[in-house]
Amino acid sequence: MENLGVIISLIIIFGGLAWLFWRSVQGREVERRIIFVFIFVAVAAPILFPITFEEKATPVVKSLFDKIESLPEKSKVLISFDYDPAMQPEVQPMANALSRHCLEKGHTVVFMCLWATGQSLLTATLESVIKPEFPELVDGTDYISVGYKAGNEGVLNVIVSDFIRMFPTDINGTPLDSTVIFQDIKSCADFDLILAVGGGRPGPKEWVLFVGDPAKVPIGVGVAAVVAPQLYPYYPRQVVGILGGVKGAAEYETELAAAHPRFDEVDKPGLRMMGPQTLAHMVIMAFIVIGNIAMFRARRKAE
Amino acid sequence: MKLQLLLLSLLILMFCVPVGAQEDSAMVDSLAVDSLAALPVPAPVTDIGLSDLPNDHGHAVVVEWTPSTDDGSGLANVVGYQINYGLSKDGPLDSVGFVPSASGSYEHVGSKDENDRTYIPDHTDLYYRVDVKTVDGRLLVSAEVAGPVQSSGQWYNTGRTAVLIAVALFSFLTIFYVQQAKAGKELYIRPIGGIEAVDDAIGRATEMGRPILYVLGLGTAADVATIASFTILGRVAKRVAEYQTPIMVPTYDPIVMTVAQEVVKSSYMDAGRPDDYDEDSVHFVTQSQFAYVAAVNGMMLRERPATCVYMGKFFAESLLLAETGSVAGSIQISGTDEIAQIPFFIVACDYTLIGEELYAASAYLGREPKLLGSLKAQDWGKGLFVVLSIIGIILANFGVESFGALFEVAD
Amino acid sequence: MKRSTYLVFGGVVVLFALSWIFKSSVLEDGVYSNVWEAFKVTLAAFLTLAIFSFLYKDNPLYKFAEHLYVGISAAYWMCLAFWSTVVGNFIPRTFESLSAAFKQPYQPSSWDILGIPGNIIYIIPVLLGIMLLMRLSSKYGWLSRWPLAFIVGTTAGLNFVRYLRSDFVAQVSSTFVPLLGTPDSVSVWSSFDLNATGPVVALLSNWVIFIGVFSGLVYFFFSKEHTGWFGRTSKVGIWVLMITFGASFGYTVMGRISLLVGRITYLFGDWLGIVQS
Numbered sequence: 001m002e003n004l005g006v007i008i009s010l011i012i013i014f015g016g017l018a019w020l021f022w023r024s025v026q027g028r029e030v031e032r033r034i035i036f037v038f039i040f041v042a043v044a045a046p047i048l049f050p051i052t053f054e055e056k057a058t059p060v061v062k063s064l065f066d067k068i069e070s071l072p073e074k075s076k077v078l079i080s081f082d083y084d085p086a087m088q089p090e091v092q093p094m095a096n097a098l099s100r101h102c103l104e105k106g107h108t109v110v111f112m113c114l115w116a117t118g119q120s121l122l123t124a125t126l127e128s129v130i131k132p133e134f135p136e137l138v139d140g141t142d143y144i145s146v147g148y149k150a151g152n153e154g155v156l157n158v159i160v161s162d163f164i165r166m167f168p169t170d171i172n173g174t175p176l177d178s179t180v181i182f183q184d185i186k187s188c189a190d191f192d193l194i195l196a197v198g199g200g201r202p203g204p205k206e207w208v209l210f211v212g213d214p215a216k217v218p219i220g221v222g223v224a225a226v227v228a229p230q231l232y233p234y235y236p237r238q239v240v241g242i243l244g245g246v247k248g249a250a251e252y253e254t255e256l257a258a259a260h261p262r263f264d265e266v267d268k269p270g271l272r273m274m275g276p277q278t279l280a281h282m283v284i285m286a287f288i289v290i291g292n293i294a295m296f297r298a299r300r301k302a303e
Numbered sequence: 304m305k306l307q308l309l310l311l312s313l314l315i316l317m318f319c320v321p322v323g324a325q326e327d328s329a330m331v332d333s334l335a336v337d338s339l340a341a342l343p344v345p346a347p348v349t350d351i352g353l354s355d356l357p358n359d360h361g362h363a364v365v366v367e368w369t370p371s372t373d374d375g376s377g378l379a380n381v382v383g384y385q386i387n388y389g390l391s392k393d394g395p396l397d398s399v400g401f402v403p404s405a406s407g408s409y410e411h412v413g414s415k416d417e418n419d420r421t422y423i424p425d426h427t428d429l430y431y432r433v434d435v436k437t438v439d440g441r442l443l444v445s446a447e448v449a450g451p452v453q454s455s456g457q458w459y460n461t462g463r464t465a466v467l468i469a470v471a472l473f474s475f476l477t478i479f480y481v482q483q484a485k486a487g488k489e490l491y492i493r494p495i496g497g498i499e500a501v502d503d504a505i506g507r508a509t510e511m512g513r514p515i516l517y518v519l520g521l522g523t524a525a526d527v528a529t530i531a532s533f534t535i536l537g538r539v540a541k542r543v544a545e546y547q548t549p550i551m552v553p554t555y556d557p558i559v560m561t562v563a564q565e566v567v568k569s570s571y572m573d574a575g576r577p578d579d580y581d582e583d584s585v586h587f588v589t590q591s592q593f594a595y596v597a598a599v600n601g602m603m604l605r606e607r608p609a610t611c612v613y614m615g616k617f618f619a620e621s622l623l624l625a626e627t628g629s630v631a632g633s634i635q636i637s638g639t640d641e642i643a644q645i646p647f648f649i650v651a652c653d654y655t656l657i658g659e660e661l662y663a664a665s666a667y668l669g670r671e672p673k674l675l676g677s678l679k680a681q682d683w684g685k686g687l688f689v690v691l692s693i694i695g696i697i698l699a700n701f702g703v704e705s706f707g708a709l710f711e712v713a714d
Numbered sequence: 715m716k717r718s719t720y721l722v723f724g725g726v727v728v729l730f731a732l733s734w735i736f737k738s739s740v741l742e743d744g745v746y747s748n749v750w751e752a753f754k755v756t757l758a759a760f761l762t763l764a765i766f767s768f769l770y771k772d773n774p775l776y777k778f779a780e781h782l783y784v785g786i787s788a789a790y791w792m793c794l795a796f797w798s799t800v801v802g803n804f805i806p807r808t809f810e811s812l813s814a815a816f817k818q819p820y821q822p823s824s825w826d827i828l829g830i831p832g833n834i835i836y837i838i839p840v841l842l843g844i845m846l847l848m849r850l851s852s853k854y855g856w857l858s859r860w861p862l863a864f865i866v867g868t869t870a871g872l873n874f875v876r877y878l879r880s881d882f883v884a885q886v887s888s889t890f891v892p893l894l895g896t897p898d899s900v901s902v903w904s905s906f907d908l909n910a911t912g913p914v915v916a917l918l919s920n921w922v923i924f925i926g927v928f929s930g931l932v933y934f935f936f937s938k939e940h941t942g943w944f945g946r947t948s949k950v951g952i953w954v955l956m957i958t959f960g961a962s963f964g965y966t967v968m969g970r971i972s973l974l975v976g977r978i979t980y981l982f983g984d985w986l987g988i989v990q991s
Binding site: 086186200225226229230 | 306618712
């Protein structure tokens with residue numbers, strides 16, 4: 001039934017594209033709402049009739065994965081949730097995957113946010129991923145959430161030398177210096193790895209500028225696709241690896257499931273989204289080609 | 304009888320095997336113990352050197368030593384080294400760290416907070432001892448206690464010399480060229496396409512009798528792009544005042560609104576039309592990104608401006624703005640330093656100032672000595688970057704890495 | 715309003731009510747949580763569709779959703795600013811009694827000025843903030859220039875060294891790439907392996923980096939007119955820039971499609987329940 005649905009969807013989409021091409025070649029205008037319908041069908045069809053593609057981690061993703069794999073057990077990792085619900089569909093899967101990986105490897109994880117809206121998304125990860133999948137881990141001993149602090153880059157300026165001055169307690173009100181985790185952590189320099197997940201400002205770039213380079217702490221980033229190109233100049237000297245958009249999330253989820261089969265059955269939203277993503281991209285590429293052909297024909301006619 | 308004897312032998316055999324195995328394992332265990340006991344006691348460390356950790360704020364000491372002669376000799380009797388510290392040579396000395404075998408140094412970094420248990424006092428005699436830890440868990444306490452050493456903070460971090468040189472160089476170039484501009488020297492800036500289109504676009508709006516929409520972006524008043532946009536707004540507002548064309552300036556940031564009101568008001572005064580200035584033309588909308596763009600889009604579709612100018616810091620809403628402006632039939636001129644948004648402005652707008660062209664445009668229009676001087680300094684900086692890159696590339700081809708090391712900034 | 719508009723509005727209200735009732739009946743848990751949860755999901759779905767209706771044309775439903783969003787976001791950020799900045803940052807550092815009232819841990823100062831706790835220093839940013847608000851007064855508006863100057867100066871000072879260090883000095887050394895292969899050039903050319911991680915591709919990447927950086931910098935050189943060789947190099951630079959922007963555009967399209975996928979998954983999953991959300 002699903003395969004039939006996929007086939008019918010593809011016939012409709014590519015048939016429609018052929019009609020669009022013919023119309024453009026004839027020089028007839030195409031209503032923009034038709035374009036919107038195409039995009040909607042290209043995205044909705046693979047959601048209704050799932051198409052999954054195999055993903056293989058690219059070097060920028062693999063290097064971050066290998067870094068987390070290679071850290072000794074009980075390494076201290078800081079994960080910062082610096083995004084809002086607008087970025088959630090593409091960033092939340094990578095935040096969940098990175099959290100899973102770190103906890104599976106036995107690392108001690110500190111969660112924080114530089115965005116106010118990140119707090120609820122961090123809670124979503126704690127409630128839907130960490131507590132159900134790692135029931136044996138103890139909040140305060142194996143991981144801890146210190147929540148959100150206003151101040152943007154000002155927060156980074158402080159925590160690079162004195163973490164507890166900015167975050168005196170965790171989100172439950174427990175003083176950090178009384179917790180097991182923060183016995184050995186005074187500043188960001190005491191972390192073995194910092195993972196900045198987000199996009200926008202403050203975000204991964206600010207983590208590199210204000211913490212990674214001054215404190216010489218390895219930084220790994222998971223970013224919204226729109227911000228990813230800006231971080232490539234920092235790779236590989238200033239950032240360990242980059243997860244760019246939902247593609248990066250899908251690659252990381254695949255790599256995680258391959259290395260830790262326990263996560264093979266876990267929902268992989270990144271991988272799931274690559275089906276509609278791929279089809280939509282193909283439709284957009286077809287639009288670009290058709291549009292350019294129509295434009296060149298129109299120019300020639302005008303001449 | 305034979306059967307009974309057979310059964311008895313079998314029973315004895317069954318009993319003997321585990322016992323034998325135990326004896327074997329006991330033998331193995333005793334062998335292990337014996338082999339551990341047989342391991343020679345490793346030699347202690349020698350030549351313990353103590354020094355203050357350089358380039359820090361104090362409260363840290365570097366402990367160095369020559370590892371035990373038995374470390375790495377194949378005897379496998381050295382697990383690592385335990386570092387002990389105290390305020391007196393005669394003790395007590397507390398353990399502060401452990402490093403694995405083959406290590407020859409340890410950075411003892413303490414807290415500056417007196418109440419913290421890891422506090423190390425500055426300008427105070429400190430003593431250290433390095434003990435060898437053996438594979439059976441024994442600790443070979445060495446007799447030698449090294450010291451005293453005193454930790455202290457440094458005012459200058461030598462690892463940041465490259466940054467200091469860059470700061471000094473840029474500051475000198477900027478001040479030099481600003482002085483040159485103030486002295487009246489002509490500083491050439493090449494023409495920038497988008498700026499020349501602004502006047503034409505304003506004329507178009509006047510002919511069509513439709514307003515001009517100027518969007519300052521989502522930056523704060525401290526952002527360079529917003530500051531550059533203020534200069535361009537001043538120019539646009541002056542033209543608009545001269546042609547008596549309405550202008551709309553919806554702002555995202557309240558402080559930007561106050562500065563923009565000042566800029567537009569003074570432009571109207573410069574044009575000799577202070578009474579035409581409408582304070583409501585520059586107004587605050589909201590500080591939520593998509594709510595702001597929803598409001599501006601609504602404004603575009605209702606008011607149908609002839610020209611839309613987007614100059615400043617933009618994020619995800621850039622294409623929404625440009626696309627709606629296109630639907631509204633406006634001519635669009637944009638400029639931003641947000642690299643992620645430039646592609647959208649390029650495809651959707653008629654003219655786009657890419658990155659630094661926005662800053663150059665504000666210098667080109669305003670002709671302020673400070674703007675011109677800083678632009679010139681930046682150009683020199685780019686030239687320097689090219690020269691250094693070429694030198695570095697040539698040396699890299701010959702395998703010389705030391706030049707690149709000069710640009711490493713330590714902390 | 716036209717009759718058709720009333721009909722559309724009426725239809726939307728009826729559909730909303732029907733969806734709410736149906737959703738309440740299919741959810742598990744108690745009655746109250748069902749109804750409330752169903753209302754939230756249905757409202758979110760209808761607001762999503764109202765915003766999407768803009769793709770057809772501007773209409774009152776879109777306007778309603780837009781104004782609702784503007785109003786709620788203004789109120790939300792105002793509350794957030796109070797709770798995160800005033801209650802989260804200011805009160806714990808200055809007022810012990812208020813800290814207890816707001817259930818925030820009081821952060822006493824470790825130093826004092828003539829017996830007065832050092833935390834008194836946090837009054838200064840409050841005063842600067844009040845001066846900034848003076849902008850609303852036509853008589854005392856000039857006072858706002860001082861805190862504005864402080865903000866601009868502090869930001870510039872904090873960022874100047876950071877950006878110079880990470881975005882200039884560090885990037886200079888990143889461009890020191892070999893263009894003629896390894897010193898032992900035989901190893902690069904002997905096998906001509908076109909593997910993505912092999913030496914030939916690495917060498918080609920180095921050339922792309924060199925040409926791209928060099929020509930891009932020439933394009934952004936404003937002190938000389940772009941003529942002759944300089945102009946041609948500048949043209950190469952603008953080509954490199956446009957290719958980069960195209961790649962960046964593609965990345966951003968991916969991001970936007972991801973958001974659309976997320977929204978449609980919400981509509982089909984959480985609202986209609988026909989797919990896994």
